[in-house]
Amino acid sequence: MKNHNDWYFRDDDDDFGEALHRRTEELYGVPDSPIDEDGLIECPVLALHDLVVFPHMISPVFISEEQALLAIEEAQLNDQTVIALTLRDPDLEQPTPQDFFPVGVEMAVGRLLSMPDHSSSALVQGRRRLEVVEFVQEQPYMVARARPIYESTQVDREIDATMRTAVEMFQKCVQLDRSLPEEAYLYALNISEPGWLADMIATAIAPPLAQRHELLSATDPLERLKMVIGLLAEEADVLELEDEIHTRAQSEVDRSQREFYLREQMKIIQSELGEGDIWSRELFELQTRLESAGLPEEVQVRAAKEIERLGQMPPMSPEVGIIRTYIEWILDLPWFNATEDNLDVRHASSILENDHYGLPRAKERILEYIAVRSLKPRRSRQPILCFVGAPGTGKTSLGRSISEALGRKFVRLSLGGVRDEAEIRGHRRTYIGALPGRILQTMRRAGNVNPLFMLDEVDKLGQDFRGDPASALLEVLDPEQNFAFSDHYLELAYDLSKVMFITTANTTSTIPHALLDRMELIEFPGYIEEEKLEISRRFLIPRQIEENGLDDGELRLADSAVHRIIREYTYEAGVRNLEREIGRVCRKVARLKAEGRRHPSQITPEAIERFLGPPQFFDMEAERQSEVGVATAVAWTENGGEIMPVEVLLVEGKGNLQITGQIGSIMQESAQAALTFLRSRARRFDIDSQIFEEIDIHIHIPEGAIPKDGPSAGVTICTALFSAFTGREVNNTIGMTGEITLRGRVLPVGGVREKVLAAHRAGLKTVILPRRNLKDLVDVPKRARQELNIVPVEHVDEVLDLALAALPDKTRQLRRRKRVPAETAQNGERAPQPADASSPHAPADETHNGSAAINQPQLAALIRRLP
Numbered sequence: 001m002k003n004h005n006d007w008y009f010r011d012d013d014d015d016f017g018e019a020l021h022r023r024t025e026e027l028y029g030v031p032d033s034p035i036d037e038d039g040l041i042e043c044p045v046l047a048l049h050d051l052v053v054f055p056h057m058i059s060p061v062f063i064s065e066e067q068a069l070l071a072i073e074e075a076q077l078n079d080q081t082v083i084a085l086t087l088r089d090p091d092l093e094q095p096t097p098q099d100f101f102p103v104g105v106e107m108a109v110g111r112l113l114s115m116p117d118h119s120s121s122a123l124v125q126g127r128r129r130l131e132v133v134e135f136v137q138e139q140p141y142m143v144a145r146a147r148p149i150y151e152s153t154q155v156d157r158e159i160d161a162t163m164r165t166a167v168e169m170f171q172k173c174v175q176l177d178r179s180l181p182e183e184a185y186l187y188a189l190n191i192s193e194p195g196w197l198a199d200m201i202a203t204a205i206a207p208p209l210a211q212r213h214e215l216l217s218a219t220d221p222l223e224r225l226k227m228v229i230g231l232l233a234e235e236a237d238v239l240e241l242e243d244e245i246h247t248r249a250q251s252e253v254d255r256s257q258r259e260f261y262l263r264e265q266m267k268i269i270q271s272e273l274g275e276g277d278i279w280s281r282e283l284f285e286l287q288t289r290l291e292s293a294g295l296p297e298e299v300q301v302r303a304a305k306e307i308e309r310l311g312q313m314p315p316m317s318p319e320v321g322i323i324r325t326y327i328e329w330i331l332d333l334p335w336f337n338a339t340e341d342n343l344d345v346r347h348a349s350s351i352l353e354n355d356h357y358g359l360p361r362a363k364e365r366i367l368e369y370i371a372v373r374s375l376k377p378r379r380s381r382q383p384i385l386c387f388v389g390a391p392g393t394g395k396t397s398l399g400r401s402i403s404e405a406l407g408r409k410f411v412r413l414s415l416g417g418v419r420d421e422a423e424i425r426g427h428r429r430t431y432i433g434a435l436p437g438r439i440l441q442t443m444r445r446a447g448n449v450n451p452l453f454m455l456d457e458v459d460k461l462g463q464d465f466r467g468d469p470a471s472a473l474l475e476v477l478d479p480e481q482n483f484a485f486s487d488h489y490l491e492l493a494y495d496l497s498k499v500m501f502i503t504t505a506n507t508t509s510t511i512p513h514a515l516l517d518r519m520e521l522i523e524f525p526g527y528i529e530e531e532k533l534e535i536s537r538r539f540l541i542p543r544q545i546e547e548n549g550l551d552d553g554e555l556r557l558a559d560s561a562v563h564r565i566i567r568e569y570t571y572e573a574g575v576r577n578l579e580r581e582i583g584r585v586c587r588k589v590a591r592l593k594a595e596g597r598r599h600p601s602q603i604t605p606e607a608i609e610r611f612l613g614p615p616q617f618f619d620m621e622a623e624r625q626s627e628v629g630v631a632t633a634v635a636w637t638e639n640g641g642e643i644m645p646v647e648v649l650l651v652e653g654k655g656n657l658q659i660t661g662q663i664g665s666i667m668q669e670s671a672q673a674a675l676t677f678l679r680s681r682a683r684r685f686d687i688d689s690q691i692f693e694e695i696d697i698h699i700h701i702p703e704g705a706i707p708k709d710g711p712s713a714g715v716t717i718c719t720a721l722f723s724a725f726t727g728r729e730v731n732n733t734i735g736m737t738g739e740i741t742l743r744g745r746v747l748p749v750g751g752v753r754e755k756v757l758a759a760h761r762a763g764l765k766t767v768i769l770p771r772r773n774l775k776d777l778v779d780v781p782k783r784a785r786q787e788l789n790i791v792p793v794e795h796v797d798e799v800l801d802l803a804l805a806a807l808p809d810k811t812r813q814l815r816r817r818k819r820v821p822a823e824t825a826q827n828g829e830r831a832p833q834p835a836d837a838s839s840p841h842a843p844a845d846e847t848h849n850g851s852a853a854i855n856q857p858q859l860a861a862l863i864r865r866l867p
Helices: 014-028 066-077 157-176 182-189 194-205 209-217 221-273 278-293 297-311 318-332 345-355 360-374 395-406 438-446 469-476 513-517 529-547 559-568 576-594 605-612 665-680 689-693 714-726 752-762 771-779 782-787 796-803 809-817 856-865
Strands: 041-048 058-063 082-086 103-109 120-137 143-149 384-389 410-414 452-456 500-505 520-524 630-637 640-652 657-660 695-700 734-736 766-770 789-793
Touching: 014 103, 014 120, 041 066, 041 103, 041 120, 058 066, 066 082, 066 103, 082 120, 082 143, 082 209, 103 143, 103 209, 157 182, 157 194, 157 221, 182 194, 194 209, 194 221, 209 221, 278 297, 278 318, 297 318, 318 438, 345 360, 345 395, 360 384, 360 395, 360 520, 384 395, 395 410, 395 452, 395 500, 410 438, 438 452, 469 513, 529 559, 529 576, 529 752, 559 576, 559 605, 576 605, 630 714, 630 752, 640 714, 640 752, 657 665, 665 714, 695 714, 714 734, 714 796, 734 752, 734 796, 752 766, 752 771, 752 782, 766 771, 766 796, 771 789, 789 796
Parallel strands: 041 082, 384 500, 384 520, 410 452, 452 500, 630 734, 657 695, 734 766, 766 789
Antiparallel strands: 041 143, 058 120, 082 103, 103 120, 120 143, 630 640, 640 695
16 A cells, blocks of 8 residues: 655645645644653554554555454544554454564544445554554454654754755655655755654655565664665666656657658648659559459458558558568469470480489489370379488489479478478468468469479478477378468468479488378489499589589599599498599699699599598408308498498307497397397207307497498398308308398398499309399399399298308318217117218207317317307
């Protein structure tokens, strides 16, 4: 409750002023309570919830509690004052003596007046500060005894200077605060007592309740004045800031009014000169553009309505810019304008072949689309393609070639790092600076309704609290919905069904399934070495010769030199780094030419190292000789195929299996399956079953810094394990791939084209493939198929028969001499003798190196002899 003083009540009504004067005079007629022999006064207690009344100050109070009404009535009946105490908790309704601050004020209370809300109001006047000693009564109202606090009224030089400072600062606050009347400053100017001055100023500026009670509790006038000066300084700072803001706002209003006045004068002058109003001319231009645009009916009605709204607004209205921008977007978007497709299949085929080498699937799909369009089907849809492949494989450049072949406008939108749904659908017009999404922005840039629209890096869309842009693309890339695409800003159906969308991605793993389902996937496999060589001949070398200022025919790179660059200076699925390295060679030659020095006209493999420095990459070579426990796998990487040796070593231990080389979980499972299959065939290969509990198996795949995973190394791991346990060497000219099961079946794998070419490049003679992968050999170049012996298999037994060499004759004889005699069966019959160890069906009663089954003391020696 804000307290008021007697100088607050001003009114032009004479009757009101006279009534207020009479009520104030009544307060002065109430005598102070007498002091007893202990120096105390005894009076009823009036609880104040959110109000502090200072001595000498007059303020209205509002009373609704029955206890407070009884205390006031008792005081008025006895013509005495009350003790006003402030509650510690203003929201407390039933206070006890402990709930009050100990310092209060003696207060005279005037007549009670009834209020419309059934509460009562009265004027009160503060008299003396009091300190409560004790409560002598609590019901039906509280009565307390209190000791008056007397203050010194003497004024020395320090007090006088402090009083002047307080008055000056109060004057500044009165000048800045429009709610403080000038009479307040005059009132303060005529107060001679320091304590009274502090109380009066505190009442005027009304600080928070806690600070008001702190001032009430301060009994030293000088200390109280200093506290008031601090409050005045804070109040003055706030008031100065408010005044500055108000002045600035007023100046803006004055400037706007001045501009309005000048513009009105300009309108009159222009009308007198016959030039017309600029605003009217702009409205007329918009109306003319609308009539000539030929928009759909719904769009035409909306645009006409917005132009009508625009004409009814004053030119300086803030909404004018928003509505005008909206209308211009409607008029700038293409609604019916389209380019005519070039449906000549031969023309399209020649452009695609001239611009790109390879990529048969993508080219075939585009030519099929053009052929179907040329037959003018009754109903047709635009294809929505997704080119998936490693960086540098020609996805974006093929999109440009397709647009050239069709004669369509090519537009591109990169989605990498987009995390806000509004980037696709736009912002609603309620936001300042709202714009349509990037789909419609790109369509406006295209200028027609049937461009080739490439959405690059669709696999790199983000998602956060602002929405999921991938979900917003579902409507864009769905032929059943995109004929009525809805943008948040436009709020009109826009037809995207004539747009040919092509998206690109490096992987499909990060694309949501619902979005992936709407697109036709076309994979861009990494270029093999032969394709990179042909691309270099056709495109990269001529382009780099031209860009580096060399003449046609002035420089020639031998095929063997390009081969060396591909193998030793690049490691990629695409050709970007290959072009960079060729460019480096051309720049070295260009520098020699510019310096007038002798420069080569043909680059040989020997000159490559001089221009590019030492080799950066080395191909994994095939094993030079057959070894025990080492088999060669052919693996797929996104940069092409590679060969990968698998090494197995047996050491003394407790039957543990260790796999190293940064192997993924799938490859680890393949190793477990291979070991289980080996144990199931131990008897057939003369392997003592006890040895599995007495040795540790270590499988290692070199190049441990490169992560490896996948099931296709299953047959290779199994072959290496059989070789290590049987002592039979693995043919070093054989590479293999395939997934195995616990029953030994060989399942098909992917990346056959790259794997076969890697084996051919590494000099292997034979490649073992799953039989169900024979269909994939169609993509393998004919030369590689002719020079390699490709063997299809269905079971691991076939792989072992091909890859494992037979045991030497000495080892066979040693096995026969050391074979353990068969024991007599319990039924008295002689157990059958084991078959020859050279037979693949021999029982498993011997260890892998050909020795007979042994006891524990002989184990260490056996482990040391294991291959």
